[in-house]
Amino acid sequence: MSTIKEVAVFAENKLGQMAIITKVLADAGVNIRWVTIATTETFGVIKFLVDRCDEAFAALRQKGFTVSLIDVLAIEVPDKPGGLFEVADTLRKNAVNVENASGFVTQSQKRAVLLIEVKDIDRAEQVLKKKRLRLLGADEALKL
Amino acid sequence: MFWDKEWETLSRAELEQWQLRRLRSTVQHVARHVPFYQQKCAERGLGARAILSLKDIRRLPFTTREDLRATYPFGLLAVDRADVIRLHTSSGTTGKPKAMFFSKKDVAGAADLIARCLVMTGVGRGDVLQNMMTYGLFTGALVMHYGAEKVGLMVIPAGPGNSERQCLLMQDFRTTVFHTTPSYALYLAQFLKERGIDPRRDLSLRKAYIGAEPYSDETRRKIESALGVKVYNSYGLSEMNGPGVAFECEHQQGMHLWEDHFLIEIVDPATGNPVPDGEEGEMVLTTLRREAMPILRYRTRDITSVIRTPCPCGRTHRRIRRITGRADDMLIVRGVNLYPQQIERVLMSLPAVGHSYQIHLEGLDELIVKVELADASFDGRVEHLVNLQREIVERLRADLLVKPRVELLPPGSLPVSEGKAKRVFDKRIL
Numbered sequence: 001m002s003t004i005k006e007v008a009v010f011a012e013n014k015l016g017q018m019a020i021i022t023k024v025l026a027d028a029g030v031n032i033r034w035v036t037i038a039t040t041e042t043f044g045v046i047k048f049l050v051d052r053c054d055e056a057f058a059a060l061r062q063k064g065f066t067v068s069l070i071d072v073l074a075i076e077v078p079d080k081p082g083g084l085f086e087v088a089d090t091l092r093k094n095a096v097n098v099e100n101a102s103g104f105v106t107q108s109q110k111r112a113v114l115l116i117e118v119k120d121i122d123r124a125e126q127v128l129k130k131k132r133l134r135l136l137g138a139d140e141a142l143k144l
Numbered sequence: 145m146f147w148d149k150e151w152e153t154l155s156r157a158e159l160e161q162w163q164l165r166r167l168r169s170t171v172q173h174v175a176r177h178v179p180f181y182q183q184k185c186a187e188r189g190l191g192a193r194a195i196l197s198l199k200d201i202r203r204l205p206f207t208t209r210e211d212l213r214a215t216y217p218f219g220l221l222a223v224d225r226a227d228v229i230r231l232h233t234s235s236g237t238t239g240k241p242k243a244m245f246f247s248k249k250d251v252a253g254a255a256d257l258i259a260r261c262l263v264m265t266g267v268g269r270g271d272v273l274q275n276m277m278t279y280g281l282f283t284g285a286l287v288m289h290y291g292a293e294k295v296g297l298m299v300i301p302a303g304p305g306n307s308e309r310q311c312l313l314m315q316d317f318r319t320t321v322f323h324t325t326p327s328y329a330l331y332l333a334q335f336l337k338e339r340g341i342d343p344r345r346d347l348s349l350r351k352a353y354i355g356a357e358p359y360s361d362e363t364r365r366k367i368e369s370a371l372g373v374k375v376y377n378s379y380g381l382s383e384m385n386g387p388g389v390a391f392e393c394e395h396q397q398g399m400h401l402w403e404d405h406f407l408i409e410i411v412d413p414a415t416g417n418p419v420p421d422g423e424e425g426e427m428v429l430t431t432l433r434r435e436a437m438p439i440l441r442y443r444t445r446d447i448t449s450v451i452r453t454p455c456p457c458g459r460t461h462r463r464i465r466r467i468t469g470r471a472d473d474m475l476i477v478r479g480v481n482l483y484p485q486q487i488e489r490v491l492m493s494l495p496a497v498g499h500s501y502q503i504h505l506e507g508l509d510e511l512i513v514k515v516e517l518a519d520a521s522f523d524g525r526v527e528h529l530v531n532l533q534r535e536i537v538e539r540l541r542a543d544l545l546v547k548p549r550v551e552l553l554p555p556g557s558l559p560v561s562e563g564k565a566k567r568v569f570d571k572r573i574l
Contacts, residue, residue: 008524010517010554038526040533042551045526066517066554070524099525117525 002135003071003121007048007056010066013039021046021065028052028059033142034115036102049115051142071121074136075128077112079105087114087133094127096120113141147263147295148256151404152459159460160198163407166432168195171204174438177222180215181205181440201407201430206416206441212242212383221245223436233281234382244283244382245436251290253433254385257402258291261391264400264457265351265376267321269296272348274313276324277356279303283386284356288323291388297321304328307335315341318348323378323387326359326367327565330499333370334519334555344372353378355387357565358446358467360485362492366499377466383442384429390464398451398463405433408464409441410450413471424449426471427464445471447483473568475503477511480546484568487513487548490539496521496532500558505570511548513540519555 011017018037025032025048034049050056053069060067077083084103091098100117113136118124128135146152154162174181175191184205185191194203212220221228223245230246246254267273273292277284279301292299300313304324310332313319324332329352336343343349349371354364355378364375379399380387389406390399401408407430410419419425427444431437447470451463469483476482484503491497491513498516506512515536517529533552541547 006524008522010522010529012553012557040526040530043529043553045524045529047524064556066519066522066556068522068524099527 002073002125002137004049004074004136004138004141005053005069006072006115007050007053007060008068008070009046009048009060010068011044011046013042013044017044018046021060024059024063024065025050025056028055030056030059034102034104036100038100049141053138070117072115072117073121073124073128074141075114075116076134076136077103077114079110079112083112084114086131087128090127090131090133091116091118091124094123096124096127145263145266145268147260152260152264152461154404154460156460159403162404163432164195164198166404167198167201167407167430170430170432170434170438171195171440173435174222174440178220180211180219198407201409201441202418204430204440206428206443207439208443209242209383209445213240216240217243220437220439222438223247228436230286231281232283232286232382232386234283242383246385247436249435250385250437253405254287254388255290255294257385257388257405258288259294260402261353261376261378261388262292262295262297264391264393264459265353265374266394267295267297267351271297271320271350272300272317273297274300274302274310274317274319274322276302276304276310276322276328277387283380283382285323287380287386287388288353307332311336311339311341314347314349320348321351321353322349323353323355325356325565326354326363327357327499327560329354329367329371329375330363331560333367334499337370337519343370347372349373351376353387353391355379358469358485360489360492361466362489366492379446379464379467381444381446383439383444384431385434389429393455393457393459395455395457397455398465400455400459400461401464403461406430407432408450408462410448413445413447422449422452424465424468447471475505475568475570477505477544477546478509480544482544482546486543487540490543491515491536494532494536494539497536498555500560501567502558503568505568505572507572509572511544511546512551513548514551514553514558516553516555516558522554 031051032048036047038045098116103114105112175185227247228245229248232244233241275285279285352373352375354375368375376392378387379390390401392399409428410425413426427446427448429442431439446467448464448467469485491501498518501515504512533550536550
């Protein structure tokens with residue numbers, strides 16, 4: 001299993017929420033490696049990839065936040081034209097629907113990573129591996 | 145089980161005979177001792193002799209809450225002040241309070257009705273009642289307290305709030321029944337869950353008496369499943385003793401209204417005319433046994449109807465349906481009449497929705513419903529939240545015929561109330 005965990009927080013879409021949440025993580029000594037935010041008019045879901053997931057979850061929960069852990073796959077994307085297409089095409093051909101995705105390129109190591117959320121995570125993992133796409137484990141993803 | 149089988153199963157004919165006799169003596173009593181009623185009866189040329197049948201009650205004047213405020217503090221007192229042994233007041237949201245006086249007999253009478261209510265739900269000696277209503281000027285806690293002691297329950301006068309302590313008392317003293325408001329019961333359920341306390345495994349709760357705020361049957365089921373208890377609906381109002389006016393029996397199908405103490409009418413809230421038998425309208429109550437402060441035809445503002453079929457429990461006192469709203473609570477949004485309870489019913493029927501909600505009316509007739517997500521329903525996916533929000537809008541629109549704006553909020557965002565919950569905020573500029 002190459003799934004890694006993200007911490008998702010349900011927050012009101014109002015001034016200062018992000019500051020309050022990141023303060024909780026800072027106080028818990030949690031390092032944030034990656035963050036995505038999805039908002040609507042009234043609320044938002046903030047997802048963090050952090051070095052110490054369980055501590056982050058516990059600290060936020062203890063402060064009364066509504067938190068959930070979600071499984072994602074971290075796919076190493078060949079950093080070349082058509083690299084992301086290869087991943088997307090593999091998933092499409094195997095009818096794996098991506099619910100959410102975010103990507104980043106690491107400067108230092110010239111590597112690109114795509115984080116995806118899918119319903120059937122085992123199947124997604126299987127088809128990607130079959131295509132010889134590399135999935136990063138938690139340790140590796142956090143070291144980028 | 146009966147506390148007072150004779151009274152509780154009195155034949156309808158005997159009950160009505162008793163009501164007529166008591167109505168006449170009540171009219172006589174107030175006409176003699178209360179200038180407010182003296183004047184009202186004189187204006188109509190009425191005396192006790194004018195009451196020949198129960199239908200003649202329609203000739204008597206109504207009493208409104210404004211009348212109670214206008215005559216504050218002693219205006220409706222019908223006995224010597226030395227014969228009053230207790231005062232309660234009801235603040236309401238605006239203006240002067242209303243004063244309610246109890247003679248020794250009135251205190252005993254109110255306790256007796258609670259005793260009937262409790263025994264009717266199957267509790268007795270050996271049960272432990274945790275009374276989480278507010279002790280003090282509010283009738284809710286004290287009236288229940290006296291009645292429960294009369295039956296022989298052990299009463300824990302916990303009062304409201306301080307969930308940590310409520311929980312400790314429940315565990316240490318093996319509370320079997322409790323008395324509170326629907327909003328606090330829901331809050332408590334959430335609190336226990338967060339503490340990892342499973343009521344079915346860790347507590348001894350069997351029954352809950354829930355009242356003081358109108359609530360829906362969906363809320364009842366939610367409390368029942370969250371706390372592992374049977375919930376009995378309790379209806380009362382301070383002007384009529386407080387709790388114990390009407391209460392559910394073991395069948396949980398409407399509340400028996402104690403008709404030897406109160407005479408019930410259902411009227412059209414706009415005209416005051418009686419509605420056809422069994423139809424919904426404003427409940428009007430007349431006290432039949434009270435000494436210190438009898439009240440004629442009190443406009444409760446509560447909307448309900450009388451169930452015409454007899455109850456399988458054998459009690460002859462008719463049942464009223466769950467209060468569907470307060471005449472004062474009715475909202476008119478874009479020309480459509482609706483009650484906050486309608487909104488609550490829809491919200492509480494959705495498992496992903498939490499316990500707290502607020503209704504805001506803003507701008508030019510905009511209906512905004514703020515509602516919390518149930519904590520366990522969050523799976524980290526924003527799409528699911530968006531879908532849920534859309535579903536709530538659709539369900540409300542189908543039920544209310546008005547399309548609201550729905551704001552889905554994280555659990556715990558809305559303030560918790562320990563007394564009566566304030567849920568409607570009307571800030572319209574009309």
